[in-house]
Every structure is written in structure tokens, then in C-alpha cells.
Amino acid sequence: MPENLFKLNAKEYILPGTRACQGCGLSLGYRYALKALRENTIVTLPACCLCVLHGIYPSTPVMIPCLNNSFASTAASAAGIVAGLQALNKTDTTVMAVAGDGGTFDMGIQALSGAAERGTDFIYLCYDNEGYMNTGTQRSSATPMGAVTTTTPILTKQQHKKDFIKIMDAHDLPYLATVSPSYPIDLYEKFVKAKKIKGTRYIHMYVPCPPGWGFATKDTIKTGKLAVETGVVVLFEIENGKFRFTGRSKTLAERGNRLPVINYLEKQGRFRKMNIEQLNQQQAWVDGKWQEYIRRAEA
Amino acid sequence: MEERKDDNISAMGTVAIGEAGKTGDWRSLRPVIDRKKCIPTVKNKPACFLCWLYCPEGVVKAGIEVEIDLEYCKGCGICAEECPPRAISMIREDKSHE
Ligand SMILES: Cc1ncc(C[n+]2csc(CCOP(=O)(O)OP(=O)(O)O)c2C)c(N)n1
Ligand code: SF4
Ligand code: SF4
Ligand code: SF4
Ligand SMILES: [Mg+2]
Numbered sequence: 001m002p003e004n005l006f007k008l009n010a011k012e013y014i015l016p017g018t019r020a021c022q023g024c025g026l027s028l029g030y031r032y033a034l035k036a037l038r039e040n041t042i043v044t045l046p047a048c049c050l051c052v053l054h055g056i057y058p059s060t061p062v063m064i065p066c067l068n069n070s071f072a073s074t075a076a077s078a079a080g081i082v083a084g085l086q087a088l089n090k091t092d093t094t095v096m097a098v099a100g101d102g103g104t105f106d107m108g109i110q111a112l113s114g115a116a117e118r119g120t121d122f123i124y125l126c127y128d129n130e131g132y133m134n135t136g137t138q139r140s141s142a143t144p145m146g147a148v149t150t151t152t153p154i155l156t157k158q159q160h161k162k163d164f165i166k167i168m169d170a171h172d173l174p175y176l177a178t179v180s181p182s183y184p185i186d187l188y189e190k191f192v193k194a195k196k197i198k199g200t201r202y203i204h205m206y207v208p209c210p211p212g213w214g215f216a217t218k219d220t221i222k223t224g225k226l227a228v229e230t231g232v233v234v235l236f237e238i239e240n241g242k243f244r245f246t247g248r249s250k251t252l253a254e255r256g257n258r259l260p261v262i263n264y265l266e267k268q269g270r271f272r273k274m275n276i277e278q279l280n281q282q283q284a285w286v287d288g289k290w291q292e293y294i295r296r297a298e299a
Numbered sequence: 300m301e302e303r304k305d306d307n308i309s310a311m312g313t314v315a316i317g318e319a320g321k322t323g324d325w326r327s328l329r330p331v332i333d334r335k336k337c338i339p340t341v342k343n344k345p346a347c348f349l350c351w352l353y354c355p356e357g358v359v360k361a362g363i364e365v366e367i368d369l370e371y372c373k374g375c376g377i378c379a380e381e382c383p384p385r386a387i388s389m390i391r392e393d394k395s396h397e
Pocket of ligand 1: 103104133140
């Protein structure tokens, strides 16, 4: 890994002293996304933890121009920016819409689906901390089954996570990728690639969230890695329909040595109420998704 | 915080360090590097830098002598956890000395 490190853009685009929590997976992932996209990028985002990180008017720690919009209009606002830039002949600017899982899976899906269907030339980044985190850990359709949230405090969440990536894949995008801040080089390379592609590019970033998931701030990297080791999170990219595992997930697919999901679940406070039946269901669900990906890679 | 002026017709923030204040104040544990164990210092050449790679705040300066900006380091402990030779220890901040 050290050799790869020197290939990374050394410049930082986020000044220190942000509002994000200690050990925030989003801060780390966003740090590398911006390094990869560099200057000449415009971000548009709704309310979410990233909006909090972007700061309170009239100050911001982020050196990339950013527009604040509403939940329902994230992708629509990106489409507007793209149209405006085209009118000004500034077609070399990268437009990136960013929203959380709540702002994507639940509230932003319509505008995103519309922009993707029209082939709007932008990157859509969904960072998935599996809940409405900045409002106090409410459940979203991205929250995994068995998790305690402030709106599922007794029985835990009863439904499985929505397979949003499949919904985006159904739009036949030129580029779709999953990333994790625990693997910054893989993340960086995918953003570099996405920047060069025209049309709608969708990137899904899993972001371990210490307060929302109930683990120590020092364990953010380890938690993200365990998600991949157990197959709860799968690193891949789909380029014009061609599926390819990447990084650690590629090795796991070749060797077939995934860890059981309990290794990941048992280390997080949010799964403390999970019963054995839910655990088995979760394992079966992860196994099923994994088999789908294996078939996809072989096709 | 000093008051900042916005000359734009629509509300527009300007870039500033320490948007949330001196976040070093958030720390209860402080990262301390043992130079005798730190790989780039030992090898006297750029190497490792996993602390730089994984710091969510971007407050680690990669160099032969790795440096951490304690004014803004939030004390999460990721650098200490991920350091291969365990060159970083998280030491309790002694609030009585402030
Ligand atoms: C239309 C509307 N409804 C509700 C809110 C309140 N709100 C602000 S952020 C947020 C949670 C967003 O969750 P997510 O998109 O997952 O981002 P996260 O906070 O987890 O980063 C909610 C419900 C709002 N700002 N606007
Ligand atoms: S709640 Fe989670 S995602 Fe949001 S800033 Fe804190 S650690 Fe990051
Ligand atoms: S991770 Fe540890 S050994 Fe590597 S550069 Fe940082 S302090 Fe030195
Ligand atoms: S304790 Fe956290 S914020 Fe401070 S230098 Fe280490 S990784 Fe960065
Ligand atoms: Mg969220």
C-alpha cells in the first residue's frame, strides 16, 4: 500500500476543525473523494451530516464550491447546475450531488431516478451511514434488519435493508461503484475513474458511524473492514453493464473465505438486541446477495 | 469568533479553518508518537504514513518526522489503532493543567 500512497493527490480540500464527530467515516471518505475530483468541481447537497460538516453560514471548511438544496431536489439541482454550465460552455466542470441514505433511498429517489434516466452528466454520491444520523439515529430504509435506532428502540428494525444499488443498476448507468473509507485507495481510484466518464455515475459509499452504530471512535477503519470481510459490504464496480469485484472483495470472491456476519454485528451496540433467528436471517440475506454478485461477475 | 461579512446577493459562506472552533478541545485522549518506533523516522525516508492515510480530519503531516496538529486533532484514536508498529499511544489529556 505505501507505494500507492504517493500517487494520491497530496492536496487537502477540507480545512481542519469541522463539525463532524470524532472518528467519522464520512469525513474520511469525503476527504479522498475530493482529493480524487480536485478543483473544478461543484457539489450540491441537502440536509445531512455532510451538510453539517460543510459548516454554518457564513463559514465553511470545504474548498470546493457547494450549493445547499432540499431533500427532494438533490439530483434535480445537479441537473440544473449541469444545464447552466453547458450554457456557459464550461463542460469540463464535474458536478457531484451528495446525499445520505435517508436523502437518497427515501427522500431523493424520484429526482435521482429522473436524472439518471435522462443521462444527466453528473456524479451522484450516496454516503450510507444506515440511518438518519444527524437528526439523532432514526431508522431509514437503508438501516439493516436487527438494528436498534431511536425509532426502532424495542423490537429493532424488522425489515431488511433496501437494495438501492440494484435500483440504480436498473438504470443501465455508464458507471456504478461501491466504496468504503476503510479502503481509501480503492475509493480514490473509483472517483478518479468516475470523473473521466460522461453521463450519470452512481457511487455508493458505506460510512461507519461511531455514535449511530455504537462502536468506539478508534474502530472506524476496523468496522468498515469487517463489513467487507463478512460480505455485508461488497466492493465492486459496474462499467457499462460489466461487473467487476475490486480490492478485498475480489480476493474474498476468489478464495471464498468470507467471515460469518456475527463477527461484524457483535462489535456494534446497535445489534445488541438481535436474536438468533434474526442473526440467521441476516446471514442468509448476506449469503444470497453475495451469490447474486458472484453470478454477475461470472456472466 | 470574529464576525464575517458576506458581500454576495445570495448567502455564500467563505472558507475558514476551525469552522467548528479549535476542535482539539474535544479530545479526552491525545495521540503521542514514539519516534523510536515510527517507520519513516527509523528508516529516514518516506514510508508507511498509515496515520496520515486514515486520519478523518487530515491533521497528520506526513514527513520523516510525522506531526499531528493538536490544535484540531479530535482524539479519535484511529491513527494509534492503525499504526503497524504501535508507535502512537493515546494519553489522557490532563484537564487540570489548562
Ligand atoms: C424535507 C425535510 N424533512 C426533514 C428534514 C430534517 N432532516 C434533516 S437531516 C435529516 C436526516 C437525513 O438523513 P440522511 O440523509 O441519511 O443523512 P445523515 O444525517 O445520516 O448524514 C432529516 C430528517 C429536513 N431538513 N427536510
Ligand atoms: S453522526 Fe456519524 S456520519 Fe454523522 S458526523 Fe457523526 S460520525 Fe459522521
Ligand atoms: S502509522 Fe505509525 S509508523 Fe506509520 S508513519 Fe504513522 S506513526 Fe509512523
Ligand atoms: S487521533 Fe484521530 S484526529 Fe487525531 S491525529 Fe489521530 S486519527 Fe487524526
Ligand atoms: Mg444517513
